[in-house]
Amino acid sequence: MKHDQQRPFGATLFLLFLLFLVALGGLSINPVAAQAPNLRPQVIASGLEHPWAVAFIGGGQMLVTERPGRLRLITPEGRVSAPLAGLPEIDANRQGGLLDLITDRDFARNRMLYFCFAEPAAQGSGNSTTLASARLSDNASALEKVTVIFRQQPKVISHAHFGCRIVEANDGTLFLTLGDRYSRMADAQTLDNHHGKVIRIHKDGSVPADNPFVNQAGARPEIWSYGHRNSQGAALGPDGHLWTHEHGPQGGDELNRPAAGKNYGWPVITYGKDYGGGTIGAGLSAKNGMEQPLHFWVPSIAPSGMALVRSERYGKNWQGSLLLGSLKFNYLARLEIDGQRVVREEKLLQKIGQGIRDVREGPDGYVYLLTDAANGQLIRLLPE
Secondary structure, three states, rough: OOOOOOOOHHHHHHHHOOOOOHHOOOOOOOOOOOOOEEEEEEEEEEEEEOEEEEEEEEOOEEEEEOOOOEEEEEEOOOOOOOEEOOOOOOOOOOOOOEEEEEEOOOOOOOOEEEEEEEEOOOOOEEEEEEEEEEEEOOOEEEEEEEEEEEOOOOOOOOOOOOOEEEEEOOOOOEEEEEOOOOOOOOHHHHOOOOEEEEEOOOOOOOOOOOOOOOOOOOOOOOOEEEEEOOOEEEEEOOOOOOOEEEEOOOOOOOEEEEOOOOOOOOEEEEOOOOOOOOOOOOOEEOOOOOOOOOOEEOOOOEEEEEEEEEOOOOOOOOOOOEEEEEOOOOOOEEEEEEEEEEEEEEEEOOOOOOOEEEEEOOOOOOEEEEEEEEOEEEEEEOOO
């Protein structure tokens, strides 16, 4: 005969006491926040050639850039379109190509988007990171009214360190991260060029009057912050402040909150080493007048893409976390943030098998990833 299990009398009293505290508001029980979710990667689309960025255009549809210079529409069912027409000439070589893409905050009304790419020089050799605006055609098959709104100056002969992450700020201005172009790392410390900088402009390419170097002779007025190496991740924090991360050399990847006019040190200070193991410059990791990173990685994880978790789909303890991809070690990192401090780092999806190039939170609250491979994938993360 089946018998009911009896709860000990003491346990019953303890349970009643807990329920009494909950009723008084003195105790909060939240089983969702108590543990991290199990994640199931759902492949939405594959066969993407080194995809770099994903943007959401409504109705479950997405646009994905491919570094070789193609823009694709992906349906909710995972169908990948033919390349969209209307892109400008792109220098797709090594790290260069068609890179980041975002939609305007008012995309549902104006169908505007912004993309950055490696632009070849009009004459002779060289290239630079360039930012353009465009309208997506009504049938989503082409870009219309493509307009260059910013060109990194000067153009140089290099196929590395383009930076190229775009963020729309709460005031409607655009931030763009710009790499030091590798061979021009010393330029990151001077203000007469755009190498190794974060810039801030209006959507028509004009310069905000409150940019920090607008009235400084010899300085490029678009510059917001400087002393960066190669920033491939950017996102707005819950307070509307910009967060970025950047590649170090051999070690020394950094997480920063670039503030107006601040110097983030590269290549004067770094927690990394030169390739082969030598020191960079004087081998300093700190110097007066130069900002310290909020978090750094040694060895380098080669971070790319970054998103702030706002959704409750993964539990309340994930809200406010930063997610970023590792290109080198093929995992997703979750950083728990307390104010401006990283208090915990968690490595996720360590068996995914491909470097993670982009990380975005979709309008449905799910996190989406792009893997950087010749047969790259668009992935939705489902909590279980």
